[in-house]
Amino acid sequence: MKDVMTSPKLHDCRDAFVATLERLGADNPKIVAVCNDSVGSSKLGGFKSRWPERLVNVGIAEQNMVGVGAGLANGGLLPFVCGAACFLTGRSLEQIKADIAYSNANVKLIGISSGMAYGELGPTHHSIEDFAWTRVLPNLPVVAPCDSIETAAAVEWAAHYDGPVFLRLSRVGVPDLLPAGHKFELGKANLLRDGDAVTLIANGTVTHRILKAAELLAEQGIEARVLNMATVRPIDVEAVVAAARETGAILTAEEHSTIGGLGSAIAEYVVAEAPVPMKILGVPGIFAPTGSAEFLLNEFGMSPAAIAEAAIALIARKSSRA
Amino acid sequence: MQPNDLDRIARQIRLRDLQAVFEAGAGHIGGEMSAIDILTALYFRVLRIWPDQPTNPDRDRFVLSKGHVALALYVTLAKRGFIPEEEVATFLKPHSRLNGHPNCNKVPGVETNTGPLGHGLPVAVGMAKAAKLTGAAYRTYVMTGDGEMQEGSNWEAIAAAAQFGLDNLTLIIDHNRFQQGASLKDTNNLAPFPAKLEAFGWDVTEINGNVMDEIVPALEKRGSRPHCIVAHTNKGHGISFMQDTVDWHHKVPNAEQYKIAVAELSETL
Numbered sequence: 321m322k323d324v325m326t327s328p329k330l331h332d333c334r335d336a337f338v339a340t341l342e343r344l345g346a347d348n349p350k351i352v353a354v355c356n357d358s359v360g361s362s363k364l365g366g367f368k369s370r371w372p373e374r375l376v377n378v379g380i381a382e383q384n385m386v387g388v389g390a391g392l393a394n395g396g397l398l399p400f401v402c403g404a405a406c407f408l409t410g411r412s413l414e415q416i417k418a419d420i421a422y423s424n425a426n427v428k429l430i431g432i433s434s435g436m437a438y439g440e441l442g443p444t445h446h447s448i449e450d451f452a453w454t455r456v457l458p459n460l461p462v463v464a465p466c467d468s469i470e471t472a473a474a475v476e477w478a479a480h481y482d483g484p485v486f487l488r489l490s491r492v493g494v495p496d497l498l499p500a501g502h503k504f505e506l507g508k509a510n511l512l513r514d515g516d517a518v519t520l521i522a523n524g525t526v527t528h529r530i531l532k533a534a535e536l537l538a539e540q541g542i543e544a545r546v547l548n549m550a551t552v553r554p555i556d557v558e559a560v561v562a563a564a565r566e567t568g569a570i571l572t573a574e575e576h577s578t579i580g581g582l583g584s585a586i587a588e589y590v591v592a593e594a595p596v597p598m599k600i601l602g603v604p605g606i607f608a609p610t611g612s613a614e615f616l617l618n619e620f621g622m623s624p625a626a627i628a629e630a631a632i633a634l635i636a637r638k639s640s641r642a
Numbered sequence: 643m644q645p646n647d648l649d650r651i652a653r654q655i656r657l658r659d660l661q662a663v664f665e666a667g668a669g670h671i672g673g674e675m676s677a678i679d680i681l682t683a684l685y686f687r688v689l690r691i692w693p694d695q696p697t698n699p700d701r702d703r704f705v706l707s708k709g710h711v712a713l714a715l716y717v718t719l720a721k722r723g724f725i726p727e728e729e730v731a732t733f734l735k736p737h738s739r740l741n742g743h744p745n746c747n748k749v750p751g752v753e754t755n756t757g758p759l760g761h762g763l764p765v766a767v768g769m770a771k772a773a774k775l776t777g778a779a780y781r782t783y784v785m786t787g788d789g790e791m792q793e794g795s796n797w798e799a800i801a802a803a804a805q806f807g808l809d810n811l812t813l814i815i816d817h818n819r820f821q822q823g824a825s826l827k828d829t830n831n832l833a834p835f836p837a838k839l840e841a842f843g844w845d846v847t848e849i850n851g852n853v854m855d856e857i858v859p860a861l862e863k864r865g866s867r868p869h870c871i872v873a874h875t876n877k878g879h880g881i882s883f884m885q886d887t888v889d890w891h892h893k894v895p896n897a898e899q900y901k902i903a904v905a906e907l908s909e910t911l
Contacts, residue, residue, distance in 0.1 A: 352775065376771060379805070384764040384798035391768020394753055396699055396776060399768075414758050415795075419765055423755040424747050 330493030334363045334432060336468035337489055340475040341400060342367055345374070351479065352376055352392060354401040356385045361491075362402035362432050382407050386415035390425040398426065398479065404438075405431030405447035405488060413453055420484045421457040427485075428478045434464070434488045435525060435575030436603075436613045443607035447488075452580025454486045455553040461506055462552040464488040464582075466527035467496045470550055473504035481506070490525050490575070492613045497528055497548065507551045509559040515543030518631050518638070519563035522573045523550045523582055525613070526622060530573055533627035544631060555585050557593065564594035569638040571599045571631050573622050575613070578602040597637040599630050643687045645854035651721065652682040652854075656880050657907045658717045658730060664900045666734040668742070672890035673787060674714035676818035676851070676875035681718045683857040684783060693723035696750035702780050703753050703769045707762020708787040708816060709743040710892075716740050716749070724751035760793025762786060763813060767799045770811035770868075783861070785814045789821030792830045797842075803868040804843030812861065813844075813870045816851065818877040820888045839870040851875035881906055 345351040345367065353364050354376045368375040376392065378385045382403060389401040401408070408431050409416065420427050431450060438445035455462045463478075463485065465471040471489060478485040497512060509521070513534050520530040527548045534544040545567050547559055563570055570590060572583035583600030590598060601621055608616050617623070621630060643651075655678050663669035685691070689702040706715050713733055720727045732738035739748035743757030754765045766784035773780055786796065803811055815835055819826050826833060836846040845865045849856040851873025860871045877891070878884025881903045895903055 373775065378798070378802050381795075381798035381802065383760070383795040384767070384802055387761060387764025387795065387799065388768035388771065388802065390754060391765040391770070391782075392772045392775075393768075394703065394765070395769050395772020395778065397772050415761065415764070418755050418758050418761055422745075425754070 330495055331468035332491055332493055333465060333468050333471040333489050334491055336471040337430065337475055338363045338366060340472045342370065344476065344479050345371065348398065348479070350396065350398045352397050352399050354378065354385055354389050354392065354399050356380055356382050356403045356407065358403050358432065361404060362430070364402065382411040383415050386412040387419050389427040390419035390423060393425045393427050400428045400430055402430040402432060404445070405434035405450050406445055409447065409450040409453050416454065416460070417457055421460040424459050425484055426482060429484065429486045431486065431488045433491045435490055436608060436616045437491045439612040439616060440610055442610065446608060448575065448577045448603045448608070449580070450488060451552050451574070451576050451582060455585060460484050460486055461554070462486045462488070463506070463550050464524035464552065465550050466523055466548045467494050467498055469496050469498045469500060469502050470504060473502050474550065477504040477506065488524065492525050494525055495528050497531065504550070507554040507556050509556040510548040511545070512548055513544065513546040515545045516567050517542045517544055518569045518571060518635050519545040519547060519567045520571050520573070520627065520631060521547045521549050521563070521582070521586060523548060523552070525575050526573045526617070529617070529622055529624050530627055532624035533631065536624055536628040537631060542632070542635065549582065552582050552585055555589055557589050560586050560589050561593045564590050564596040569597045569634045571601065571627070571634050573601040573627055575617060576602050577605055579605050597634055599634045601627065601630060645858065648682050648686055648854045648858070651686055652679045653880070653907055655682060655714070655717050655721060657904065659714050660881070660900070660903050660907065662713055662717065662730050662733045664895055665731065667894050668734055668892070669713050669894065670710045670892045672820065672877040672884060673708060673816065673818065674711045675879045675881060675884065676877050677708070677711055677785060677816050678714050679852045679854060679879070680785065680814055680816065680857055680873060681714055683854060683861055685718050685722045687858055688861045689783070690780070693751070696724060700778065700780055703766065703782040705753050705756065705762040705766045705782070705784040706744060707756055707759070707784055708790055709756030712740070712742060712744045715744055715752070719749065719751045725749060759787070759790040760795040763796045764799040766811060767803050767806070767808065770803070770808040771806050773810055774806065774808065781810050781812065783812045783814065785816055787821070788815055788817040788819065788826050788833065789829065791815060791832050791835070800839065800842045800844065808868045809864070809866050811868045813868070815870065815872050816875055817872055818875045819886070820877045820891065822891045824888055835870070835872045844868045844870045846870045846872060848872045848874065852879045
């Protein structure tokens with residue numbers, strides 16, 4: 321595994337998304353992109369210049385955008401519906417439920433700039449509720465890749481998966497963590513580092529932070545297991561149960577509310593299958609104050625140092641139970 | 643199929659719909675009766691469809707956006723051969739695929755799941771746009787209620803349809819003048835509809851939506867812009883005591899009312 325410290329190059333995962341979409345689009349004329357005026361923020365300029373007619377821009381109208389996506393799929397096309405995650409999921413949640421998930425429409429929902437990527441623009445533009453809103457919907461896999469390699473792999477997977485998908489992307493730069501050529505498997509966590517003192521689980525922009533936290537823990541002689549869990553639904557139950565049984569404590573961290581997200585999804589299985597102490601890091605159920613994504617993640621205890629500290633406190637709870 | 647035959651089929655569908663509402667003890671009978679003539683014209687005359695190939699890519703699409711009148715669609719689909727006619731008896735029964743709102747993954751002939759209002763038209767715009775992109779010859783029809791037009795998502799879709807030049811799309815507004823709680827006029831009166839649709843760049847045809855001679859030509863009309871049929875209909879059409887009253891949005895007839903309604907619908911079968 322690459323050392324984050326020595327891999328300073330950060331990637332905007334939108335680039336991997338559009339590069340993959342264009343590569344797939346060249347072979348598959350059924351692929352169309354649908355957007356809500358978000359050509360620039362979804363980085364669809366290249367797609368548009370190659371295939372202007374295959375870029376369906378409905379204007380600033382997210383409910384219509386999602387419905388149109390369902391209709392395009394009904395007509396035999398393979399739509400990638402792209403928009404800022406906050407509007408795509410919040411504004412058109414009922415369309416996602418009825419037109420996409422319940423209808424089982426073969427539509428790929430691409431939430432751009434999720435989490436607190438829009439930082440200073442404030443809570444209207446933050447998308448820290450989208451895991452909670454989407455993961456309760458049947459038929460809808462929810463996936464948040466951790467780097468550009470996993471993003472490309474997940475887009476490739478989504479294009480071949482027969483059914484709806486919600487892919488949650490960011491615009492905040494992240495280092496590459498997974499090996500080149502990595503293949504995405506739905507509902508399968510990736511072991512980034514093994515250990516038996518505690519398991520750290522994250523996805524999206526936070527995975528590299530828990531990996532760094534594990535390095536800090538190792539400096540203190542604490543070996544943490546690190547799992548990248550891009551798939552929020554379906555959860556990799558096997559990896560979660562193994563983590564609980566083999567390490568005795570689970571810390572989760574996510575660029576999302578602590579309510580209803582990755583941590584909650586994991587806790588649902590931990591409590592039922594293998595109860596152990598847990599710590600869920602995220603935005604603690606509030607509207608975030610002004611600040612960049614970087615600032616806010618640190619503010620909410622997700623700097624590598626703070627994650628390591630929380631892990632140590634969690635390990636202490638584990639010991640006190642013994 | 644001639645208008646006289648279509649009228650006869652529409653009356654049979656009304657009668658079966660009424661029976662099913664009475665037997666199930668639920669349904670949206672008022673809006674079903676207003677829409678049935680148009681459904682009949684679509685399924686027995688206008689739509690290019692193959693009941694034995696419900697997913698044939700070349701089929702015309704019909705979206706029932708006012709999904710709460712699912713029963714009228716089920717009876718029509720059954721009569722047209724998409725599902726067994728005897729299956730209508732399972733309407734709303736536990737585990738029946740004939741839910742209170744149509745499910746495209748269970749019921750052949752249903753294109754998309756509707757129920758929440760303001761969903762069908764955006765999906766229909768996507769279907770029509772797909773035909774434009776792929777060169778498919780199918781046509782897309784969608785029926786909304788008039789009260790349903792209060793949903794803002796419809797107007798997003800109306801604007802997009804004009805922008806995309808969807809001359810292969812027909813919207814039918816079942817203008818029966820009543821919504822669940824009151825008349826359209828006393829709630830949020832969008833009527834008259836034609837000028838509004840024309841202002842968005844649509845062609846508009848106004849018809850009596852319970853008269854076959856007006857329904858069929860309107861549905862078969864072709865132009866260069868998206869087409870809206872404002873179908874003036876009667877809620878509860880065909881059953882005298884239900885007609886044009888807000889009470890019969892989802893009321894169920896009692897035994898005596900049922901007898902009268904059956905008699906009225908049977909008179910001309």
